[in-house]
Amino acid sequence: MDPSLPRFQKAHGKSEAEIRRRILQAIFEMRLPPGERLTEEQLAETFDVSRTVVRQAIARLAQDGILVKMPNIGTTVAAPTRKETRDILAVRKMVEPDIVRMLAAGPVGGGLDRLHAHLAKEKAARNSDDRGTLVRLTGEFHLLLAEVAANDVLTRLMTGLQTLTCLAILLYAEQDKACPPDEHSRIVNAIAEGNGETAAREMLRHLKHVEADLKLDGEDKASNFSETMAWLRGA
Structure with missing residues (x-):
């Protein structure tokens, strides 16, 4: 597993509800930043559970808008605009x-x-x-x-x-x-x-x-894929 990814203390056989609670706790303690990518494999290994249990926890957190599931990217922690x-x-x-x-x-x-x-x-x-x-x-x-x-x-x-x-x-x-x-x-x-x-x-x-305390006066900058690709090419 990538050592740069956030880890929780090894927790054997946690339930789906306990996994959700621990992820929420990590967010509350600001250990999991917005946009952080989480994988089923990573969480299954961390909590010593099957991917089925992890998938259930991810689905519930995604339903509540806390995690975001995106095609070809996977599951990330939400980053509110x-x-x-x-x-x-x-x-x-x-x-x-x-x-x-x-x-x-x-x-x-x-x-x-x-x-x-x-x-x-x-x-x-x-x-x-x-x-x-x-x-x-x-x-x-x-x-x-x-x-x-x-x-x-x-x-x-x-x-x-x-x-x-x-x-x-x-x-x-x-x-x-x-x-x-x-x-x-x-x-x-x-x-x-x-x-x-x-x-x-x-x-x-x-x-x-x-x-x-939040700086919310500015507008969110829309992502422009073509502009990003041009920047990467050095244009």
């Missing part, structure tokens, strides 16, 4: 304020404990300067909100949106830094207080901050 990134963030700004508003309005039971425990993990990663873990945890915070809402559709939607946002950050952010330390805590505090409008306002403020 600027327009796609603007669309992703527009959907997040519509959906996520309502998620936190819903959590503040109804009983969340142990969900609130899970949110506080997650914030503690973010703080520990920040204090230990564990950047990869911190970036992953700040992304997973948004998935946890959907999980606490106990809505499988929302959880799947947020998984795709958050993963694509992580990839867009690698492409368009000047600094691939994690979320500021206080913004998640303000959202959770508003949920704990039962103040849905404050929670929604803090979430929208947070997402606008994420958007502002």
Whole structure:
């Protein structure tokens, strides 16, 4: 296997769901960059599973837009365009304020404990300067909100949106830094207080901050095959 390709720790007999989880984790920790090529052989060897299991994992991630399958090229990690990134963030700004508003309005039971425990993990990663873990945890915070809402559709939607946002950050952010330390805590505090409008306002403020950190004002340059071939010929 090409030693330049990203590798995961050897994991024997992983399930299709676990393979998907590990690939998502690698993206969240920014170990798998946009456009990275993945092969069935590579993943089957890494996870010590059959290509059938790998093929199932790839199909699910491709269905969610996280991986892209292209003829004669194979499977690559998605690389959202600027327009796609603007669309992703527009959907997040519509959906996520309502998620936190819903959590503040109804009983969340142990969900609130899970949110506080997650914030503690973010703080520990920040204090230990564990950047990869911190970036992953700040992304997973948004998935946890959907999980606490106990809505499988929302959880799947947020998984795709958050993963694509992580990839867009690698492409368009000047600094691939994690979320500021206080913004998640303000959202959770508003949920704990039962103040849905404050929670929604803090979430929208947070997402606008994420958007502002990305350089999305420019237009995506269309690929022109003939121009590229001319350049390769030295024309």
